Amino acid sequence: MHYISTRGHAERRKFCEILLEGLAPDGGLYVPETYPLVDDAMLDRWRGLSYADLAFEILSLYIDDIPPTDLNAICAKTYTLEVFGNARIAPVRPLETNLHVAELSNGPTLAFKDMAMQLLGNLLEYELARRGEGLNILGATSGDTGSAAEYALRGKKGIRIFMMSPRGRMSAFQTAQMFSLQDDNIQNIAIEGVFDDCQDIVKAVSGDADFKRLHRIGAINSINWARVVAQVVYYFSTYFQVTTQNATQIDFAVPSGNFGNVCAGHVARMMGLPISRLVIATNENDVLDEFFRTGVYRVRGRADTYATSSPSMDISKASNLERFVFDLLGRDASRTNLLFDKQLRERASFDLSGDLAFRQAEARFGFRSGKSTHADRLETIRDMWGRSKALLDPHTADGVKVAREHSVPATPMVVLETALPVKFAGTIREALGREPDRPQRFEGIEYLPKRFKVLPADAQAVKTFIAEIVQGETC
Numbered sequence: 001m002h003y004i005s006t007r008g009h010a011e012r013r014k015f016c017e018i019l020l021e022g023l024a025p026d027g028g029l030y031v032p033e034t035y036p037l038v039d040d041a042m043l044d045r046w047r048g049l050s051y052a053d054l055a056f057e058i059l060s061l062y063i064d065d066i067p068p069t070d071l072n073a074i075c076a077k078t079y080t081l082e083v084f085g086n087a088r089i090a091p092v093r094p095l096e097t098n099l100h101v102a103e104l105s106n107g108p109t110l111a112f113k114d115m116a117m118q119l120l121g122n123l124l125e126y127e128l129a130r131r132g133e134g135l136n137i138l139g140a141t142s143g144d145t146g147s148a149a150e151y152a153l154r155g156k157k158g159i160r161i162f163m164m165s166p167r168g169r170m171s172a173f174q175t176a177q178m179f180s181l182q183d184d185n186i187q188n189i190a191i192e193g194v195f196d197d198c199q200d201i202v203k204a205v206s207g208d209a210d211f212k213r214l215h216r217i218g219a220i221n222s223i224n225w226a227r228v229v230a231q232v233v234y235y236f237s238t239y240f241q242v243t244t245q246n247a248t249q250i251d252f253a254v255p256s257g258n259f260g261n262v263c264a265g266h267v268a269r270m271m272g273l274p275i276s277r278l279v280i281a282t283n284e285n286d287v288l289d290e291f292f293r294t295g296v297y298r299v300r301g302r303a304d305t306y307a308t309s310s311p312s313m314d315i316s317k318a319s320n321l322e323r324f325v326f327d328l329l330g331r332d333a334s335r336t337n338l339l340f341d342k343q344l345r346e347r348a349s350f351d352l353s354g355d356l357a358f359r360q361a362e363a364r365f366g367f368r369s370g371k372s373t374h375a376d377r378l379e380t381i382r383d384m385w386g387r388s389k390a391l392l393d394p395h396t397a398d399g400v401k402v403a404r405e406h407s408v409p410a411t412p413m414v415v416l417e418t419a420l421p422v423k424f425a426g427t428i429r430e431a432l433g434r435e436p437d438r439p440q441r442f443e444g445i446e447y448l449p450k451r452f453k454v455l456p457a458d459a460q461a462v463k464t465f466i467a468e469i470v471q472g473e474t475c
């Protein structure tokens with residue numbers, strides 16, 4: 001299996017070569033040259049497998065530059081009862097007639113990002129050891145990504161992580177999750193600014209080629225292909241839990257921001273998993289809902305990017321959408337390049353409404369979309385709690401709200417749970433006037449000693465800090 005860029009001007013690469021890279025050199029995203037197809041015999045064989053074994057089977061179709069025994073060991077070490085608190089790893093529970101929730105948030109940081117990040121941490125450690133190299137990961141987070149990355153990389157050999165977050169803007173729980181980590185290879189940087197400032201610093205530092213090379217700076221953001229492909233596994237595992245035979249169709253509803261999670265659903269569907277519809281749920285930051293309803297993709301400015309009560313979906317653009325548009329346009333790299341490079345640069349938007357491909361998109365790719373607001377979110381949390389004592393986190397509530405609008409009687413609908421309520425206690429209190437349950441291992445986490453460095457929103461200050469740490473430890 002080789003990977004190509006959506007913009008058509010990068011060399012074909014193998015999995016382990018793109019593992020440590022972000023964007024392709026031409027600015028595009030890496031995608032597999034073709035999607036491997038699964039047939040009924042494979043689905044039959046996979047139906048009874050454990051999550052780790054299923055992950056191995058699916059990943060093997062995409063990774064042929066890691067020996068199978070090693071890949072198998074990496075999957076077995078990643079998807080364990082100890083790490084995910086459940087033997088099924090991603091169990092599915094019924095919510096109401098025909099509506100299910102796939103629990104993707106039982107991992108170390110209580111958000112679905114653990115599902116992929118835990119695997120990525122183990123893949124990175126393996127590949128760096130094989131090459132005899134080290135890596136310094138620089139990242140920006142508004143909450144879930146940063147903690148998932150830190151819990152996946154803590155204590156890993158050869159990897160250091162520098163994670164910037166906007167000072168005082170994460171929830172108390174999220175702050176405590178990250179800042180209480182005492183591992184030597186983790187550096188939390190509280191930036192005096194907002195999330196966009198943190199992202200701008202990542203861009204500025206990564207754009208300094210000399211600094212990047214000298215200090216071996218890498219990233220593990222949501223466009224990383226390994227994260228997308230790891231997420232494909234739970235679409236299959238959910239399918240096997242909800243259906244009894246391989247002909248049955250299934251629908252998914254996915255609370256979405258950067259289009260990473262639902263992109264994995266698209267990949268699963270392209271592989272032949274019988275997914276009827278992929279329902280995208282956005283919050284007030286409705287970039288994706290607008291695109292799938294109208295064909296117009298419009299990147300939002302800072303003033304039009306809202307801070308909402310489902311904050312992990314507060315995005316101004318959907319970084320992974322280019323992967324889908326590439327497929328939508330029949331894998332026409334020069335058109336993809338024109339849209340995402342020239343047109344976005346010049347007008348911050350493009351319009352596919354007149355395109356036959358876009359008008360056929362619903363039928364060919366199964367996408368639907370909808371939007372949920374703060375009031376919808378509170379109402380959905382109250383409604384589910386009142387009816388069945390099911391407590392939803394605000395993001396999953398957005399998913400349930402939009403899922404109900406698109407659900408059809410004959411097809412099971414599964415909402416992907418992207419976080420546990422305890423991470424967003426403020427909104428739960430607002431909706432229900434009560435505290436969400438807290439897993440025992442997080443009791444009193446806010447009172448643990450915190451370890452972090454405060455820096456101004458200035459790329460030079462961050463560079464100086466990184467250089468001090470890196471040199472200090474290697475001397």
Ligand SMILES: *Cc1c(COP(=O)(O)O)cnc(C)c1O
Nearest residue numbers: 144256257258259260261312418
């Ligand atoms: C990251 C995140 C999302 C959005 O997922 P994408 O892959 O960016 O679409 C939704 N909910 C939660 C809780 C998240 O952490």
